[in-house]
Every structure is written in structure tokens, then in C-alpha cells.
Amino acid sequence: MVSPAIALAFLPLVVTLIIRYRHHFVLLYRAVLVRIVQDCVTGLTREERAFQYVLTHATPGDPQGILDVFDHWCSKVEFISNIGPKKGLVLDKLLKENCPLTVLELGTHCGYSTIRIARCLPLGARLFSVEMDERNALVAEKIIRLAGFDDDTVELIVSPSDEVIPKLREDYGVERLDFVFMDHWKRCYLPDLQLLEGSGLLGQGTIILADNVIFPGAPNFLRYIKHSGLYRYRVHRASLEYIRGIQDGMAELVYLGTK
Numbered sequence: 001m002v003s004p005a006i007a008l009a010f011l012p013l014v015v016t017l018i019i020r021y022r023h024h025f026v027l028l029y030r031a032v033l034v035r036i037v038q039d040c041v042t043g044l045t046r047e048e049r050a051f052q053y054v055l056t057h058a059t060p061g062d063p064q065g066i067l068d069v070f071d072h073w074c075s076k077v078e079f080i081s082n083i084g085p086k087k088g089l090v091l092d093k094l095l096k097e098n099c100p101l102t103v104l105e106l107g108t109h110c111g112y113s114t115i116r117i118a119r120c121l122p123l124g125a126r127l128f129s130v131e132m133d134e135r136n137a138l139v140a141e142k143i144i145r146l147a148g149f150d151d152d153t154v155e156l157i158v159s160p161s162d163e164v165i166p167k168l169r170e171d172y173g174v175e176r177l178d179f180v181f182m183d184h185w186k187r188c189y190l191p192d193l194q195l196l197e198g199s200g201l202l203g204q205g206t207i208i209l210a211d212n213v214i215f216p217g218a219p220n221f222l223r224y225i226k227h228s229g230l231y232r233y234r235v236h237r238a239s240l241e242y243i244r245g246i247q248d249g250m251a252e253l254v255y256l257g258t259k
């Protein structure tokens with residue numbers, strides 16, 4: 001048994017840790033504990049619960065309304081790691097400034113960022129969104145179509161990214177990617193970037209935006225883009241989606257072409 005004197009000696013350390021990491025505890029509570037309880041109570045996945053909420057609170061064919069309802073659910077009800085409204089503005093701005101015609105998204109989840117991207121695209125543009133989890137993809141498909149985007153504008157590909165990238169040219173007729181949004185598992189960022197380089201689909205000026213490079217973080221990816229000499233890049237710093245107090249950032253890369 002630990003003596004009270006020793007326990008007391010550690011108290012300041014414990015209090016300091018709790019204060020310092022309070023936002024991480026909030027995240028743990030909202031993203032893990034609430035989810036486990038709700039999964040048991042409702043028998044639905046978190047993504048299905050989000051869809052039900054969107055369906056009952058948003059207007060079909062109104063992408064912005066759907067995003068707003070999603071943001072409300074994620075900040076007040078349960079946590080989902082959508083890009084969110086603040087970092088979403090960086091994405092919107094880049095898309096509106098660059099008017100990409102062919103866009104690849106890695107990590108669709110429920111389709112929040114997919115809708116965000118699709119509503120900023122010029123007429124005739126195509127967005128290929130890749131999701132490997134079939135249950136997430138089912139929800140995403142319904143939300144994307146609810147927002148009013150058909151298969152010609154948004155094509156949802158249900159498969160792991162490393163299987164899709166090598167087939168984009170042959171199976172999906174992609175000649176060049178103008179914009180890539182990476183928001184899947186962080187460990188896939190670097191191998192997928194290298195797959196994209198090898199595919200010949202990146203051209204001079206192709207923009208790659210990678211979310212969460214600070215939290216949870218993608219250090220190998222950041223080290224590579226810094227030293228490869230293939231990219232001009234900057235990091236847009238912003239707090240983590242729906243949780244204030246945890247610093248995150250998005251890396252914006254511009255492909256310079258092979259040297």
C-alpha cells in the first residue's frame with residue numbers, strides 16, 4: 001500500500017498534468033467514452049447517429065445547411081474528426097482560388113469534407129473520394145447525395161488508398177490531379193504521397209493539403225516534404241476540430257515537378 005506521504009508528494013504532479021492536458025481529457029471523453037456508451041445504448045455506429053441527426057435537422061439539397069448541422073452535432077453532441085468549420089475555411093479558400101478540375105480526397109468518413117470540397121468546385125469538376133471503411137462509406141454516400149451531388153460530380157471509391165491510387169489513370173480515366181486532400185490515417189500520408197509521385201498524376205502546381213499534421217501529427221511526412229525538394233510548402237496552424245486548446249495544423253504543398 002502506498003503511504004499517504006508519498007501519495008501527497010505526487011499530488012502536485014498529478015494536478016499539473018490534469019491542468020496541462022485538460023483539453024486532451026475532454027477529447028478522450030467525447031471521442032471515446034461517449035461513443036462507447038452511445039454505441040451500446042443505440043446499437044448504431046457514431047456515423048449512423050450523425051446521419052440520423054443530419055437527416056432530421058438539415059434540408060436536402062442545401063450543402064451549407066448540412067455542414068452547419070454536422071458542425072452543431074460534432075461540437076454539442078458527439079465528436080467526429082471532420083475537418084470542421086475553422087480548418088475548413090483554409091480548404092474552401094484554396095479551392096476557390098485555384099478552381100481545380102480534378103480532385104482526390106483520401107479519407108471520406110461521413111462525407112463532411114467531401115461536401116465542403118464539392119460545393120467550392122467549378123462547374124464540370126470531378127471529385128474522387130476514397131474511403132476504405134464500408135460502413136462509413138454507406139453513410140457518406142447518403143449524406144453526399146442528400147447534399148445534392150450526383151455521381152458525375154462526386155465519385156465515392158470504397159477501397160484502401162494504396163489500392164486506388166495506382167488504378168486512378170486506368171480505371172477512373174484521371175490524367176492529372178489538380179488538388180489532393182489527405183485526411184486518412186496519418187501513417188498513410190507519406191507512402192500515399194510517394195505513390196502519387198510515382199503515378200505521374202501530379203503536375204507542376206498540383207496542390208496537396210494534408211490535415212492533422214500537428215495533432216495527431218505526421219512527422220515522417222513533414223520531414224520528407226521538407227527535404228525532398230519536390231514541394232513548396234507551408235503549415236496553416238489552427239486548433240483541432242471541435243476542441244479548443246489542442247493545437248493542430250494543415251500542410252499545404254505545391255508540387256514543383258521532378259528535378
Ligand SMILES: C[S@@+](CC[C@H](N)C(=O)[O-])C[C@H]1O[C@@H](n2cnc3c(N)ncnc32)[C@H](O)[C@@H]1O
Pocket residue numbers: 081082083084106107108109110111112113114130131132133136159160161162183184185188
Ligand atoms: C479523419 S476521418 C476523415 C474525415 C473527413 N475527411 C472529413 O473531414 O469529413 C479518416 C477516414 O479515413 C479512412 N481511412 C483511413 N485510412 C484510409 C486508407 N488508407 N484508405 C482509405 N480510407 C482510409 C477512415 O476509415 C476514416 O473514415
